[in-house]
Amino acid sequence: MNQHQSDEANRIRVLIIEDDLRIAEVNRRFVEKISGYEVVGIAADKEEAKDQLELLQPELVLLDVYFPDMNGLEFLSYIKEHHPGSDVIMLTAAKEVDAVVDAIRYGVFDFITKPLIFSRLQQTLRSYQDFRKKIHVLKKEGESINQEEIDQLVHGSGVKSSKESRPVKGIDRITLEKITSYLMQTEEATTDQVSKETGISRSTARRYLEYLVTMGEANADLSYGVVGRPERVYRRGSKAKG
Incomplete structure (x- = not known):
């Protein structure tokens, strides 16, 4: 396998589930500006989302909360039940405490509010790449895992509220x-x-x-x-x- 084939094989395939196609296209451009990612599909409603999940089996899903024909949090539960191999990042205007808490409980990798800041998405996608690399290394090294390695997986990924995710003072x-x-x-x-x-x-x-x-x-x-x-x-x- 040459370098190009290796890069293709290691690329993280992303499905965007967003009913506003204009926003979905902006998100697609943002994702594909980051090396190692490829958007393989965009779904605008529940049936499209189910079909593309089944067909494409993406490693990562970018999911909104509000849809005319479904609730994104309920669909997150569907993904976790029927496609456990697909991780989920919520990109949504929803900022209610219950929505955020439910998303975390369902096992979302991260929750990013709109309007989307590219640097915030980039930070999360880089973290997700690191998360997958750690898993790959751990699986190659053996079946057992120690506490330090568990801590790196649990605390080195997922929803963050670090200062790095927020613009500095005076930046709106x-x-x-x-x-x-x-x-x-x-x-x-x-x-x-x-x-x-x-x-x-x-x-x-x-x-x-x-x-x-x-x-x-x-x-x-x-x-x-x-x-x-x-x-x-x-x-x-x-x-x-x-």
């Missing part, structure tokens, strides 16, 4: 999401362009853009125009030039 989630989405659409932008597009000041736009650079989600290069001083051009991390 909704504004950050607008700027992130704008960079995804344009591939590159200057501070002036972001300021005009989002309606915030140039200084605020620069602060958010530099925050994205610090988080590794964007890169900045100097652009030398015909006249005037050079200005910083920001690009999404995967689109950045060396």
Whole structure:
């Protein structure tokens, strides 16, 4: 097996269950920006979700809570009963305590609220990759497992509330999401362009853009125009030039 075939075999296949196809497409793009993941299907209702789960047998499911024809938490229970090999991350606008608690009790890997911040999803998907790698290593090493290894599996994955998952003080989630989405659409932008597009000041736009650079989600290069001083051009991390 060559390297390409090995990468294909190790890729984590994802099914998105979301009734709003526009949101589902944004989520697909977010997931596939992260190396090692592939979205193999999008289901918009209960029957589609059941069919694709049976057909595709994905390793990971991104599941919303609210659907016209079903309750996402009840469907989470269905997944755990009929497709125990598929892990679930909830991506939802639901923020009620009961919804979060029920999701955790059903064994959801993580629960992320909308509007979705790419850095938060990226953190969770990286954690999930680490979780699967640990399981693979443990199975290769033998059938027994010690307490330290159990602790790494239990506490090194799943729902988190660490400081890393929250933007720093002065960074608003909704504004950050607008700027992130704008960079995804344009591939590159200057501070002036972001300021005009989002309606915030140039200084605020620069602060958010530099925050994205610090988080590794964007890169900045100097652009030398015909006249005037050079200005910083920001690009999404995967689109950045060396």
